[in-house]
Each structure stands twice: as structure tokens, then as C-alpha cells.
Amino acid sequence: MEYYDLGLSGLRVSALCFGVLPMGPLQAGLTVEDGGALILEGLNRGINFIDTAEIYQTFPHIRWALERFTGNVVLASKSIAVTYQEMQESVAKCLDSLNRDSIDIFHLHAARDSNPLINRAGALEALLELKNKGIIRAVGLACHSVKGVLQGALDPNIDVLFALINHTGIGILDGNVEEMAEAIALAKSQSKGIYAMKALGGGNLLDDITRNINFVRFEIGVPVIAVGMLRQAELEMNLAIFEDRPVLNELAERTGQYRKKAKVTFLCKGCGQCISLCHNNAIRVLNGKALIDETNCLLCGYCSRGCPQFAIRVI
Ligand code: SF4
Numbered sequence: 574m575e576y577y578d579l580g581l582s583g584l585r586v587s588a589l590c591f592g593v594l595p596m597g598p599l600q601a602g603l604t605v606e607d608g609g610a611l612i613l614e615g616l617n618r619g620i621n622f623i624d625t626a627e628i629y630q631t632f633p634h635i636r637w638a639l640e641r642f643t644g645n646v647v648l649a650s651k652s653i654a655v656t657y658q659e660m661q662e663s664v665a666k667c668l669d670s671l672n673r674d675s676i677d678i679f680h681l682h683a684a685r686d687s688n689p690l691i692n693r694a695g696a697l698e699a700l701l702e703l704k705n706k707g708i709i710r711a712v713g714l715a716c717h718s719v720k721g722v723l724q725g726a727l728d729p730n731i732d733v734l735f736a737l738i739n740h741t742g743i744g745i746l747d748g749n750v751e752e753m754a755e756a757i758a759l760a761k762s763q764s765k766g767i768y769a770m771k772a773l774g775g776g777n778l779l780d781d782i783t784r785n786i787n788f789v790r791f792e793i794g795v796p797v798i799a800v801g802m803l804r805q806a807e808l809e810m811n812l813a814i815f816e817d818r819p820v821l822n823e824l825a826e827r828t829g830q831y832r833k834k835a836k837v838t839f840l841c842k843g844c845g846q847c848i849s850l851c852h853n854n855a856i857r858v859l860n861g862k863a864l865i866d867e868t869n870c871l872l873c874g875y876c877s878r879g880c881p882q883f884a885i886r887v888i
Pocket residue numbers: 837840841842843844845846847848858862863879880881882883884885
């Protein structure tokens with residue numbers, strides 16, 4: 574496993590970052606023990622970087638693993654908080670849930686917000702204050718838009734960017750692959766720490782996993798990538814890719830079959846509350862039922878958390 578400095582943050586992280594979104598209740602809903610055991614296995618195999626978020630509801634899984642691991646782990650979390658007070662509460666909740674006094678990276682979770690540094694000025698102020706107190710080591714910005722990455726690249730308050738990029742451009746809100754690549758290059762030129770998300774399009778790009786991950790590593794030039802994992806086979810596959818070992822055909826075929834789908838069940842009442850939660854404009858309501866446009870769906874599961882009927886699942 575290779576390790577890289579995240580810009581000037583002083584944080585040195587493994588190329589493979591353990592993304593925990595898929596194991597949480599928005600998606601597969603692994604038990605704390607099953608999810609925690611897989612995270613622990615990843616840590617024992619050389620991963621030292623975990624990416625989560627308040628809305629993923631995976632703090633218990635991470636805590637389970639950390640309580641059984643003695644090495645150093647770099648933790649990144651994020652919050653959709655907008656105001657100063659909301660962000661203070663989010664960070665406090667994160668630290669309490671993880672039983673920690675501080676956290677390495679805390680992002681503004683601004684997936685669909687293309688103007689996050691203006692729209693979340695209060696939340697950013699809270700993060701900067703917490704950084705000054707040593708409670709947060711690096712302030713981050715996680716976003717899916719080219720405009721957001723450009724803003725983060727040029728803002729001296731942002732230490733680390735978590736940017737969406739993949740070879741098809743699926744999920745980029747306001748531009749194409751080339752434009753996001755240029756924004757990332759600008760961020761790198763400004764010595765920002767940068768790591769990538771959705772190299773596999775949230776599960777849409779499983780046709781050639783090695784090629785799609787290596788596109789981000791080598792063609793975009795972002796060696797640190799968060800990859801969501803919830804099975805041992807996926808961990809083995811990703812360790813092989815990031816350690817530049819040959820990937821066994823059998824393993825590649827097996828992991829390529831783990832395709833997810835966002836499903837709307839019969840419980841849907843057509844209220845439309847899920848529409849605004851989708852950062853990719855993939856939901857509409859037709860004839861009293863939510864419909865998901867699979868070509869735009871990133872399989873993130875964010876819509877499911879806002880459904881009062883529990884009618885959406887990504888499985
Ligand atoms: S929020 Fe739930 S019930 Fe309402 S439209 Fe969406 S899926 Fe249907």
C-alpha cells in the first residue's frame with residue numbers, strides 16, 4: 574500500500590480510503606459487528622484512512638473497529654450543516670459517537686451545493702473555530718460540482734477537497750470529466766489535499782473496476798480514492814488494485830456482479846419529499862409514485878433517509 578501526504582494538512586493517508594457509506598442503513602445495513610469487522614480487516618491490511626459522514630449513520634461501525642485497532646487511523650467525516658450552530662452540534666455528535674476528542678478532517682458536506690462557501694458560511698466559520706482549538710486538524714469540502722471544487726481550490730480556509738470524478742463523468746453536477754479534471758489540477762497547484770470519490774460511479778461502473786479506478790489514479794492524477802466496500806471480496810479486489818498486484822479473474826467477475834439498484838417499493842405515496850434530497854436530479858413523481866432515472870442515479874441512497882414511508886432502498 575502506498576501512502577500520500579494530503580496537501581499541507583500534515584496528514585499522510587493510504588491510497589485506498591475505506592468508504593463506509595454502502596455498509597450503513599442507507600444501503601446494505603450491515604450490523605455494527607459485520608461492518609466493523611470488515612473495517613478492522615482493512616486497517617490490519619494497511620488501510621489507514623476512513624471516510625464517513627453524519628448522514629451515513631456508520632459511526633458505530635467505525636467505533637467498533639477503532640476499539641480493536643491500535644495503529645494510527647486518519648478519519649474524515651462531514652456534515653450537511655448550514656449554520657454555525659448546526660455545525661457545532663454535528664462535530665460534537667461525531668466526536669461523541671466515535672468516542673474521540675478530535676477528528677482529522679471535517680468536511681462541509683455540500684454534494685449538490687455549487688456555492689458552498691457562501692451558502693454555508695456559518696458552518697465553515699464553526700469548522701475554522703474548531704480547527705483553531707485543535708479539535709479538527711483539517712477543514713474539508715466534499716462536493717460533486719466543478720464550481721464547488723474551483724471555489725475550494727482558491728479558498729485559503731479549505732485544506733482538503735473530496736471531489737467526484739470518474740471516467741464517464743456520472744454524478745458531476747455542472748460539467749464534464751475534463752472540466753472537473755481541470756478544477757482538480759487547480760486544487761493540486763494550490764497545494765490542497767485532494768482525494769476522489771465515485772471512481773466507480775457509486776456502483777454504476779463495475780464493468781472494468783481496475784480500469785475505472787486506475788483512470789482516476791493515473792489519468793486524473795489523484796492517487797487517493799475512497800471506495801465503498803461491504804464485502805470481503807471487494808476489500809481483496811481493491812487491495813490488489815491499489816497495491817498494483819494482478820487481480821484474479823474470478824475475483825474481478827465476482828465483484829463486478831455486485832450491482833446495486835435504487836428501488837421504490839409499493840409503500841410510496843407519491844409525496845415527492847425525496848426529490849429535493851437527490852443531488853443528481855434522478856427522481857420525479859409520476860402517477861402518484863416516485864420514479865428513479867437509472868441513467869442519472871448515483872446509487873448513494875441519500876433519498877431513502879428522507880422518505881416518511883421508508884419506500885426507497887438501495888440494494
Ligand atoms: S418520499 Fe417516499 S413516499 Fe414520498 S415520493 Fe419519495 S419514495 Fe414516495
